[in-house]
Amino acid sequence: MVSRYVKLDGVVTMVDSKHAMKHLNEVKPRFVVNESVEQVAYADRIIVNKIDLIADADLEVLKTKIRNINGMALLKQANYGVVDIDFVLGIGGYDLDRVESDVTSNDSHCASHKHDHEHEHQKGDHHDHVHDSAVSSVSIVSEGMIDLDELDDWLERLIEEKGEDLYRYKGVLSVKESDERYVLQMAVRGKTWGPDEKRINKLVFIGRDLDETVLRKGFKGCLA
Numbered sequence: 160m161v162s163r164y165v166k167l168d169g170v171v172t173m174v175d176s177k178h179a180m181k182h183l184n185e186v187k188p189r190f191v192v193n194e195s196v197e198q199v200a201y202a203d204r205i206i207v208n209k210i211d212l213i214a215d216a217d218l219e220v221l222k223t224k225i226r227n228i229n230g231m232a233l234l235k236q237a238n239y240g241v242v243d244i245d246f247v248l249g250i251g252g253y254d255l256d257r258v259e260s261d262v263t264s265n266d267s268h269c270a271s272h273k274h275d276h277e278h279e280h281q282k283g284d285h286h287d288h289v290h291d292s293a294v295s296s297v298s299i300v301s302e303g304m305i306d307l308d309e310l311d312d313w314l315e316r317l318i319e320e321k322g323e324d325l326y327r328y329k330g331v332l333s334v335k336e337s338d339e340r341y342v343l344q345m346a347v348r349g350k351t352w353g354p355d356e357k358r359i360n361k362l363v364f365i366g367r368d369l370d371e372t373v374l375r376k377g378f379k380g381c382l383a
């Protein structure tokens with residue numbers, strides 16, 4: 160009934176620059192979620208607000224921290240929450256035709272994720288406490304064709320094993336013997352690849368304790 164009138168457009172998270180770092184770094188007992196981290200992880204858009212109250216250097220550190228948790232969301236800094244209305248409405252965070260631009264727009268951040276994640280992961284593992292930094296984004300960009308059966312098996316296993324820790328994932332894939340893009344969000348077919356277009360697979364995972372090496376290996380196993 161409600162869905163006739165409203166739909167989930169996207170998740171906007173407002174970050175209070177002055178206090179955010181403290182909350183994001185708060186170490187929680189195992190199995191207790193850090194809600195600040197989760198709010199950043201789930202977001203499609205992040206407004207880093209009250210930037211007049213912190214030093215530029217601290218703002219940069221905060222933005223890097225946010226990026227490492229969620230490499231998919233668009234981020235804007237603001238005072239008194241002033242952002243264009245387009246930034247917070249008409250997001251289409253759950254629209255299939257937006258997935259491609261979402262996973263493409265943040266390519267430039269991949270390198271830093273990788274480094275930070277590996278670093279943080281060693282720290283966060285095998286402890287009684289879960290460091291909030293255990294939540295991270297893993298981006299995979301890889302040329303080639305995907306074997307659909309392998310992909311289905313891999314994702315099924317991944318969701319079974321890690322479903323609770325996976326907050327969001329999106330991807331655009333090039334599938335063997337198909338001219339259509341395969342948009343991963345709810346796994347459906349997207350628009351066709353151009354004849355001269357490079358067929359590049361792009362996938363972003365956001366979640367807790369993601370093992371980048373395992374994810375990359377699993378993905379590699381899906382290449383045809």
Ligand SMILES: Nc1nc2c(ncn2[C@@H]2O[C@H](COP(=O)(O)OP(=O)(O)OP(=O)(O)O)[C@@H](O)[C@H]2O)c(=O)[nH]1
Binds near residue numbers: 208210212237238
């Ligand atoms: N300096 C500065 N103050 C701001 C900014 N945005 C909001 N405030 C002030 O911060 C105070 C608290 O407002 P908010 O943080 O927006 O309100 P809130 O999130 O409902 O407050 P809490 O629930 O108590 O965190 C108010 O006095 C606002 O005027 C900003 O960008 N810069």
